[in-house]
Amino acid sequence: MAAVRFLILFLLPLSLPFPCFSQSEADALLKLKKSFSQADSLNNWAPGSSPCIKRWVGVMCAADTIIGLHLTDLDIAGKVDIDALLEIPGLRTLSLMNNEFSGPIPELNKLGSLKALYLSGNKFSGEIPSDFFKAMGSLKKVWINNNTFTGKIPESVMQLPFLTQLHVEGNQFSGEIPPLKYPQKMTSIDFSFNKLEGQIPESLSRFDASVFQGNVGLCGKPLEKGCGAGQAAGSGGDPTSSGNQKTMIVIGTFIAILFFVAVAIFSATRKDDDFSVLGNKPHKGQVSMHVPESTRKPTMETTNRKSADSKRGSSHNGGGRNGITDLVMVNNDKGVFGMQDLMKAAAEVLGNGGLGSAYKAVMANGLSVVVKRMREMNRLGKEAFDAEMRRFGKLKHPNLLTPLAYHFRREEKLMVTEYMPKGSLLYVLHGDRGIIHADLNWVTRLKIIRGIAQGLSFIYSEFAAYELPHGNLKSSNVILTENYEPLLSDYAMQPLANTNNVAQSLFAYKTPEYVQHQQISPKSDVYCLGIIILEILTGKFPSQYLSNGKGGIDIVHWVQTSISENKEEELIDPEISSDENSLGQMLQLLKIGVACIESNPEMRLGMKEAIRRIEEALT
Numbered sequence: 001m002a003a004v005r006f007l008i009l010f011l012l013p014l015s016l017p018f019p020c021f022s023q024s025e026a027d028a029l030l031k032l033k034k035s036f037s038q039a040d041s042l043n044n045w046a047p048g049s050s051p052c053i054k055r056w057v058g059v060m061c062a063a064d065t066i067i068g069l070h071l072t073d074l075d076i077a078g079k080v081d082i083d084a085l086l087e088i089p090g091l092r093t094l095s096l097m098n099n100e101f102s103g104p105i106p107e108l109n110k111l112g113s114l115k116a117l118y119l120s121g122n123k124f125s126g127e128i129p130s131d132f133f134k135a136m137g138s139l140k141k142v143w144i145n146n147n148t149f150t151g152k153i154p155e156s157v158m159q160l161p162f163l164t165q166l167h168v169e170g171n172q173f174s175g176e177i178p179p180l181k182y183p184q185k186m187t188s189i190d191f192s193f194n195k196l197e198g199q200i201p202e203s204l205s206r207f208d209a210s211v212f213q214g215n216v217g218l219c220g221k222p223l224e225k226g227c228g229a230g231q232a233a234g235s236g237g238d239p240t241s242s243g244n245q246k247t248m249i250v251i252g253t254f255i256a257i258l259f260f261v262a263v264a265i266f267s268a269t270r271k272d273d274d275f276s277v278l279g280n281k282p283h284k285g286q287v288s289m290h291v292p293e294s295t296r297k298p299t300m301e302t303t304n305r306k307s308a309d310s311k312r313g314s315s316h317n318g319g320g321r322n323g324i325t326d327l328v329m330v331n332n333d334k335g336v337f338g339m340q341d342l343m344k345a346a347a348e349v350l351g352n353g354g355l356g357s358a359y360k361a362v363m364a365n366g367l368s369v370v371v372k373r374m375r376e377m378n379r380l381g382k383e384a385f386d387a388e389m390r391r392f393g394k395l396k397h398p399n400l401l402t403p404l405a406y407h408f409r410r411e412e413k414l415m416v417t418e419y420m421p422k423g424s425l426l427y428v429l430h431g432d433r434g435i436i437h438a439d440l441n442w443v444t445r446l447k448i449i450r451g452i453a454q455g456l457s458f459i460y461s462e463f464a465a466y467e468l469p470h471g472n473l474k475s476s477n478v479i480l481t482e483n484y485e486p487l488l489s490d491y492a493m494q495p496l497a498n499t500n501n502v503a504q505s506l507f508a509y510k511t512p513e514y515v516q517h518q519q520i521s522p523k524s525d526v527y528c529l530g531i532i533i534l535e536i537l538t539g540k541f542p543s544q545y546l547s548n549g550k551g552g553i554d555i556v557h558w559v560q561t562s563i564s565e566n567k568e569e570e571l572i573d574p575e576i577s578s579d580e581n582s583l584g585q586m587l588q589l590l591k592i593g594v595a596c597i598e599s600n601p602e603m604r605l606g607m608k609e610a611i612r613r614i615e616e617a618l619t
Contacts, residue, residue: 026049026050028084029059032084035084036079038075038076038078039078041075042076044057045057057071058074060580067091067578068093068094068095068578070095070578071099072098072099072118073099076101078101079106082107082110085108085111089113092116094117096122100122101122103124105126105128105132105144109136110135114139115141118143119147120167121146122146124144125149126151128151129154130156131154133160134156134159137160140163140164141165141574142160145169145190149172149173150171151175152176153177160181164185164188165187166188168194169191169193169194169214170193172194172195173196174195175197176199177191177196181203183204191211193213193215196212196218199218200219200222205221209224326340327339328405330389330390331403334369337363337365337367341364342371342416346362355372355377356372359371359372367418368418369404369416369419373413373414374415376501377413377497377498379497379499388495389406395458399452399458400455400459401488402417420479422482422484423480424476424478425486425532426474426478427476429539439484440575442576442586446585447484448480448484449536450615450618452478452488452529452532453610453614456470460607463491466494467522469492471507471508473525473532474532475535476545493506494506508520509524511527511528512527519601524601526596527596527597527604529610530593531556531597534559534593537572537593539576540555543555559594560597571590572586572590592605595613
């Protein structure tokens, strides 16, 4: 049946009322290229060749029909020749994301047959006419975020009959948000970080508050800010007050860092909120601390002595003079450091989560680390905890993030790992105010899926005796290296977490078998793996990650419903679905993901079988 659907998808364009590919379409693309500057990335757009047969960069085809242009992250600038685009009648998707285009929005409204328009991450500016989108009735997806558009959000975009995704965040739009005419069709929307004001339309009140953040003048549901008579109408404010707020943020961050490193003096009593849903998101407000010259350049003798102390298993004291209990090194791959090094580091708060709060520290030697401050981790005594940490520190696998050091106190623990600037898979997929990362093409997503499977295989070998070898598998705990190699983190934490807190801390406890019957098993990890696979394939943020049930999409229900209606192809993220040659592989992995999220664990794949099928699909 899948083969039949694929054949239909392949042959369908032949029955459309578009002319077959002709040299005129190639000429149109060459004309478009001439309107660009800095177009070296389009060197294979050459006269006398076929864009579809020669696979011109960014050109998406169905048979011999050009259906999409994905000119993403190519450093292109200049103008967009609309007349050239009008000579490509089959064009349905246009992406100019993450380039250097500037000036007013091009006359793309002349392309009335477009279904998806992506202009994110450029330097477009000025106002968009209110009726700009009126003639674009086929549009389903509009991404114009992270530019510098001003004026009001065009009312015509809110009237589009088939609109499912609208991202306008990160601009300078002002005024009120127009009402959405067809809110029931909307699956992804974001108005954050503009200058919007007034009451949020009732048609948008079902969305998460985060999609309205950064607009001080907005009020009403879902925000906690009511629309009383005393509310400020405008988004402007006293710049002195704004400066004071930024100063207070910096001071607050400084105090927070001193608070967590001076754990022998202070003891925390409050509960932290969940981590930001984007996890590992870069934050502003970095705190710089003065580091003495002697600390910046340790002598070889000092370094050797520190290494020797660590090898003997003793705690490295870092030259401390105030009696603060120090770190215990469990992995020397990145050198040896102590609490004093952290205290003198430039530091910033990353976020809060089920296992605790996290901070980034940049030490004098240039090493950046993440310090996770974990509470409710008193299940093991000091010796048993030390043995577990040293076991973690000895793990060697290219898809595991191993701890470098730890600090033990009865009330709380610190775990130190290397910091990865790319951040988490969750952030790369959904962060940066909604932009799907341009580098996250199908080849990259395959690498991530393969790495996750290989990391899980290793974990299931090392921790085979554990009830939950991983236990907290989700995209915020998949950290990406600079080359998009995934590193699994927060694994094998169940034996450390307090029994009365484990269900709130670990994602495996959100599986159907635990919610309904309070049962847990290695197949709970399989369910979590299925969520990640579907998240990577669809590009959707799963509502399963949120404890309050607000925001995101119930990815399990959505996928299962679409498959029952024979709409599998519609599930695939449009950023990758245009890669027709890989569609069969995408659908194969989709089936594996679905087999992993069976609500009945007895019908669900085992981890070994799931990994085998993934490896088979990737060969």
